Amino acid sequence: MEESSKQNNFMTQEDLSASAPSSLWKDAxxxxxxxxxxxxxxVVLALLALGAVFADWLTxxxxxxxxxxxxxxxxxxxxxxxxxxxxRDILTRLLxxxxxxxxxxxxxxxxxxxxxxxxxxFSAYYGGWVDAILSRIMEMIQSFPSILLxxxxxxxxxxxxxxxIIAIAVVSIPGPARIIRSSTLSAKEMDYxxxxxxxxxxNVRIMFKHILPNILxxxxxxxxxxxxxxxxxxxxxxxxxxxxxxxTAEWGYMLSDSRTYINSAPHMIMFPGVAIALTxxxxxxxxxxxxxxxxxxxx
Amino acid sequence: MSKLLEVNHLTTQFKxxxxxIIKAVDNSSFYIDESETLAxxxxxxxxxxxxxxxxxxxVPNPPGRIAGGEIMFRGRxxxxxxxxxxxxxxxxxxxxxxxxxxxxxxxxxxxxxQLTEAITLHMKLSRKDAEARAVELLRKxxxxxxEKRLKTYPHQLSGGMRQRVMICMALSCNPKIxxxxxxxxxxxxxxxxxxxxxxxxxxxxxxxxxxFITHDLGVVADIAHRxxxxxxxxxxxxxLKRDLFLNPLHPYTQGLLGAIPRLSTPRGQKLYTIPxxxxxxxxxxxxxxxxxxxxxCMKTCHEQKPPLRRLPDGREVRCFRVEGGEEIG
Amino acid sequence: MxxxxxxxLLMAIPVILGIVTIVFVLMRIFSPNPAYLLLGQRASAExxxxxxxxxxxxxxxxxxxxxxxxxxxxxxxxxxxxxxxxVLKEIMGRxxxxxxxxxxxxxxxxxxxITLGVICAVHQxxxxxxxxxxxxxxxxxxxxxxxxxxLMLAFAVNLKWLPASGRFNFLLxxxxxxxxxxxxxxxxxxxxxxxxxxxxxxxxxFCVAIxxxxxxxxxxxxxxxxxxxxxxxxxxxxxxxxxRVVIIRHALKNALIPVVTVIGMELGGLFSGSxxxxxxxxxxxxxxxxxxxxxxxxxxxxxxxxxxVAVISVLMNLLVDLLYGTLDPRIRY
Numbered sequence: 003m004e005e006s007s008k009q010n011n012f013m014t015q016e017d018l019s020a021s022a023p024s025s026l027w028k029d030a031x032x033x034x035x036x037x038x039x040x041x042x043x044x045v046v047l048a049l050l051a052l053g054a055v056f057a058d059w060l061t062x063x064x065x066x067x068x069x070x071x072x073x074x075x076x077x078x079x080x081x082x083x084x085x086x087x088x089x090r091d092i093l094t095r096l097l098x099x100x101x102x103x104x105x106x107x108x109x110x111x112x113x114x115x116x117x118x119x120x121x122x123x124f125s126a127y128y129g130g131w132v133d134a135i136l137s138r139i140m141e142m143i144q145s146f147p148s149i150l151l152x153x154x155x156x157x158x159x160x161x162x163x164x165x166x167i168i169a170i171a172v173v174s175i176p177g178p179a180r181i182i183r184s185s186t187l188s189a190k191e192m193d194y195x196x197x198x199x200x201x202x203x204x205n206v207r208i209m210f211k212h213i214l215p216n217i218l219x220x221x222x223x224x225x226x227x228x229x230x231x232x233x234x235x236x237x238x239x240x241x242x243x244x245x246x247x248x249x250t251a252e253w254g255y256m257l258s259d260s261r262t263y264i265n266s267a268p269h270m271i272m273f274p275g276v277a278i279a280l281t282x283x284x285x286x287x288x289x290x291x292x293x294x295x296x297x298x299x300x301x
Numbered sequence: 302m303s304k305l306l307e308v309n310h311l312t313t314q315f316k317x318x319x320x321x322i323i324k325a326v327d328n329s330s331f332y333i334d335e336s337e338t339l340a341x342x343x344x345x346x347x348x349x350x351x352x353x354x355x356x357x358x359x360v361p362n363p364p365g366r367i368a369g370g371e372i373m374f375r376g377r378x379x380x381x382x383x384x385x386x387x388x389x390x391x392x393x394x395x396x397x398x399x400x401x402x403x404x405x406x407x408x409x410x411x412x413x414x415q416l417t418e419a420i421t422l423h424m425k426l427s428r429k430d431a432e433a434r435a436v437e438l439l440r441k442x443x444x445x446x447x448e449k450r451l452k453t454y455p456h457q458l459s460g461g462m463r464q465r466v467m468i469c470m471a472l473s474c475n476p477k478i479x480x481x482x483x484x485x486x487x488x489x490x491x492x493x494x495x496x497x498x499x500x501x502x503x504x505x506x507x508x509x510x511x512x513f514i515t516h517d518l519g520v521v522a523d524i525a526h527r528x529x530x531x532x533x534x535x536x537x538x539x540x541l542k543r544d545l546f547l548n549p550l551h552p553y554t555q556g557l558l559g560a561i562p563r564l565s566t567p568r569g570q571k572l573y574t575i576p577x578x579x580x581x582x583x584x585x586x587x588x589x590x591x592x593x594x595x596x597x598c599m600k601t602c603h604e605q606k607p608p609l610r611r612l613p614d615g616r617e618v619r620c621f622r623v624e625g626g627e628e629i630g
Numbered sequence: 631m632x633x634x635x636x637x638x639l640l641m642a643i644p645v646i647l648g649i650v651t652i653v654f655v656l657m658r659i660f661s662p663n664p665a666y667l668l669l670g671q672r673a674s675a676e677x678x679x680x681x682x683x684x685x686x687x688x689x690x691x692x693x694x695x696x697x698x699x700x701x702x703x704x705x706x707x708x709x710x711x712x713x714x715x716x717v718l719k720e721i722m723g724r725x726x727x728x729x730x731x732x733x734x735x736x737x738x739x740x741x742x743x744i745t746l747g748v749i750c751a752v753h754q755x756x757x758x759x760x761x762x763x764x765x766x767x768x769x770x771x772x773x774x775x776x777x778x779x780x781l782m783l784a785f786a787v788n789l790k791w792l793p794a795s796g797r798f799n800f801l802l803x804x805x806x807x808x809x810x811x812x813x814x815x816x817x818x819x820x821x822x823x824x825x826x827x828x829x830x831x832x833x834x835x836f837c838v839a840i841x842x843x844x845x846x847x848x849x850x851x852x853x854x855x856x857x858x859x860x861x862x863x864x865x866x867x868x869x870x871x872x873x874r875v876v877i878i879r880h881a882l883k884n885a886l887i888p889v890v891t892v893i894g895m896e897l898g899g900l901f902s903g904s905x906x907x908x909x910x911x912x913x914x915x916x917x918x919x920x921x922x923x924x925x926x927x928x929x930x931x932x933x934x935x936x937x938x939v940a941v942i943s944v945l946m947n948l949l950v951d952l953l954y955g956t957l958d959p960r961i962r963y
Contacts, residue, residue: 142648147902275776392870
C-alpha cells in the first residue's frame with residue numbers, strides 16, 4: 003500500500019514537470035507557427051501597426067495639407083494610391099487612419115473584454131440573483147442590433163473618438179461576458195477550485211488567480227475576433243457621419259467622403275475599403291489561428 | 302455446399318497520423334457457405350467490425366483504405382466492381398445491420414420512407430407496392446400496428462423496435478448475406494434474446510447466410526455454426542462452434558472461454574481473466590500479436606509471427622504450439 | 631403548434647421591453663436635456679415646454695418610464711423634426727422597401743450559401759473547398775457598404791448593366807398596392823415594371839447577400855461535415871443508395887436544421903445593416919430614413935427608427951425559430 007502511494011507521488015511529479023505552464027504556451031506557439039495563413043496575417047498586422055506608429059517618418063506628405071492642384075489625381079509614382087478631392091495623399095491618410103482604427107479597435111476591445119470578463123466571472127461565480135440580473139442586462143444589450151445601439155449612443159453623446167470607443171465597447175460587452183460566464187461555470191466544478199477553497203483562498207483570489215488563467219484561451223480568441231468587429235463598427239459609424247470629427251483621417255469617413263466622386267475618381271473610394279477589408283480579414287485569420295493553437299478542442 | 306462469400310488475404314489500413322499507418326485487418330481469409338452463420342469473435346479493436354465494413358466497402362475513406370486481397374461473392378471480386386455495381390450489391394444482395402439502433406436511423410425521415418427507399422431502388426417496385434411490402438416486413442419482424450408505424454419517426458420508437466426496423470430494412474430486398482455488426486450489444490438483455498431469436502427465425506425462413514460480429518461468446522453459442530476468432534487484426538483460430546467450445550486450440554480462445562462464468566465453476570473461485578489489455582495497433586509486438594498476454598508464450602513467439610495453419614479436420618489456428626496441417630498465411 | 635407559437639411570442643416580450651428600456655435609459659437619463667435633443671438647440675421655449683409636458687420630463691424617473699412605455703405601446707414614437715409627421719407613420723410607409731430587400735437578399739444568401747456549403751463539405755479539402763473558404767472569409771470581412779460601391783462601380787458605372795441606385799424607374803413605376811413592388815407588379819400583371827424593379831434590386835440585393843453567403847456557407851459546411859459522419863448516413867450507404875441521394879435526402883435535411891437559425895440571425899442582421907446598404911444605394915427604406923435623421927439632427931426619427939428596426943429583427947428571429955420547429959420532427963409542441 004505504502005509503496006504504491008510512493009509510486010503515485012513519483013508519477014504526478016513527473017507529469018507536472020512534463021506539462022509545466024511554459025511548455026503549454028510553447029506548444030501553442032508551435033501549433034500557431036505551423037499555421038501559415040495565421041502567421042502571414044500576424045505579419046501583415048504587425049507591418050500595419052508599424053506603419054501607423056511611424057507614419058510621420060514614412061511619408062513626406064502631411065495628411066491634412068490641401069494641394070488643390072493635385073486634387074483627385076489617380077495613382078502615380080509620387081502618390082502610389084493617388085490623391086483625394088483636396089489633393090491629400092491617400093496612402094498617407096490611410097496610414098494615419100490606421101492609427102485611429104487600430105487604437106480604437108484595441109482600446110474598445112480592451113475595455114469590453116475587461117468589463118465583460120469581470121461581469122462574466124462574477125455572475126458565474128456568485129450565481130443566484132447577481133447572475134440573474136447581470137445576465138438579463140447582457141441579454142438586453144445583445145438583443146439590440148449593435149450598429150443601431152451605437153447609432154443611438156453616438157447621437158445622444160455626440161460624435162468624437164472617445165464616444166466612439168465607448169459606444170463600440172459597450173455594445174460588445176455581452177460577447178466576452180457570455181463566454182466567460184460559461185467557461186467559469188465549468189471551471190468552478192473543477193477539482194483545482196475545490197482544493198483552492200480547501201486551503202482557504204478568498205473568493206476574489208480564486209476567481210482571478212485560479213479560474214481566470216484557465217479560461218484565458220477563449221478570452222484571447224474572442225478578443226482578437228472582436229477587434230475586427232470594432233474596426234468595422236468604427237468604419238460604419240464613420241461612413242454614417244457619426245464617428246470621429248472631420249477632417250481627421252479615418253477610413254470609414256474617407257470612404258463616405260469620396261462616394262460623390264465614384265464616377266470621376268474611383269480610386270478614392272477603392273483604397274480605404276481595401277484597407278478596412280484587409281485589416282478585418284487579418285484579424286479574423288489571426289483569431290482562427292489562435293483558436294486552433296490555444297485550444298485544439300474548440301475547433 | 303459451395304462457398305457463397307470468400308474473403309482472401311484482406312488487408313484494411315487506417316492512416317492515423319501523417320506517416321503512421323495501422324493495419325486494422327491484416328491478411329485475413331475466411332469464407333461463408335450458403336445459409337450458414339459465421340460468427341466473427343473478438344474484443345473491441347480486434348478488427349472484426351472493420352472486416353464487416355470492408356466486405357460492404359463502407360470503410361470510411363479517408364482515413365481507411367482496403368489495401369489488398371479479394372472478396373469473392375458469387376464468382377465476382379467485389380473489390381473490382383464499379384461504384385454503381387457495388388451499390389447494387391449493397392442492400393440488395395448483401396445487407397448490414399449495425400450496433401447502434403439509436404443513431405443508425407435517420408431522425409428526420411419517417412420509418413416508411415427509410416424502408417421503402419431500398420425496396421424501390423433494388424426491387425424496382427412502385428412506391429405503393431413498396432409500402433405494401435414494408436408493412437408485410439414489419440409484421441414479419443413482429444412490430445405491432447405496422448401500417449401506422451410507417452408514418453412515425455425513429456425517435457418515437459424504443460431501441461428494440463428500432464433494431465427490428467433496421468433488420469426489416471436489411472431484409473427488405475431478400476439479401477443472400479446479412480452482416481450483423483453487434484446488433485444486440487446496445488440493447489437490454491431481454492430484448493437481446495428477442496432480437497437473436499428473430500434473426501435466427503428469419504435466417505431459417507429466408508435461407509440467408511449470416512455474418513455475425515460479436516464479442517459475446519454466449520451469442521456465438523446461441524446462433525453460429527462456425528466461428529472466426531480475431532485478435533489485433535489477425536485471425537487466430539477458425540473452426541466449427543462445437544470444436545471451438547469443446548477443444549479450443551489457441552491460448553487466446555482458451556482464455557476467452559475461461560473468462561465465461563459457468564454454473565460448474567466452484568464457489569469462491571476467482572473468475573479467470575486474460576492478463577493485460579489489447580495492444581495498441583500502432584505498437585504491435587514483432588512476433589505473435591498475442592505474445593504479450595499469452596500464458597504459454599515461448600521465445601519464438603516474440604521473434605516471428607506464427608503462420609495460420611489449416612489442420613486436416615479443416616480447423617485453422619495461428620500458434621507455434623499447434624503443429625501439423627499446412628501453412629495458409 | 632399554437633401553444634408553442636404563443637409561448638415563443640411571450641418569450642419575445644421581455645426582449646422587446648429590454649430594447650425599449652435601453653433607448654429610454656440612453657435618451658432620457660443620459661441625455662442632458664431630452665427636450666432640446668429632440669427639438670434641436672434652437673427650438674423655442676414654448677415648444678420645449680410643451681414637449682417636456684408631453685413626455686412628463688418633470689416627473690420622477692419611474693413615472694417618466696411609465697409614461698414612456700405607454701407612449702411606445704400606443705405607437706407614439708414622437709414627431710419628426712424635419713417633416714413634422716408622426717415617426718411611426720413615416721416608418722411604416724418605408725418598411726415594405728426594407729423588408730422586400732432583406733427577404734430578397736436572404737433568399738439569394740441562403741440558396742447560394744447552402745449550395746456552396748454542401749459542395750465544399752462533400753469535397754472537403756479540395757481546391758474548390760479551399761477557394762470557397764477563403765472567399766467566404768473575405769466576404770465576411772469586407773465592409774458591406776464598401777462592397778456596395780465596388781459593385782456599383784463595376785456593374786453600373788463601368789458596364790452600365792444595372793441602375794446604380796434607387797428603387798424604381800420613374801417611367802416604369804409599379805402601381806403601389808402593398809408597397810412590396812415585386813408583389814405589386816405581379817398583382818397588376820405589369821411585366822415591364824417587374825423586370826425593371828428586379829433590376830433595381832439586383833445590386834443592393836447581391837451586395838447584402840455576399841456577406842450572408844459567406845457565413846451561411848461556412849456554417850452549412852461544418853454542420854454537413856458533422857452530419858456525413860453520422861451512423862444513419864452509413865446506414866443509407868449500406869442500403870446501396872447513390873451518393874447524391876445520400877447527400878441530399880439523408881444528410882442535407884439533417885444538416886439544414888441548425889443552418890435555419892443562422893439564416894434567421896442573418897435576416898435580423900440585414901435589417902439593422904439596412905442603415906448602411908440603403909444609404910449606399912439610395913434605397914428608400916427605414917435604414918435610409920434613420921440616416922437622413924442623423925444628418926438632419928432629427929433624433930426622434932433616429933430613436934424611433936432604431937428601436938423599431940431592432941424590434942423587427944427580434945421578431946424575424948422568432949419567425950425563423952418557429953420554422954425550425956416545423957422542420958425537426960423531434961421537437962414536439
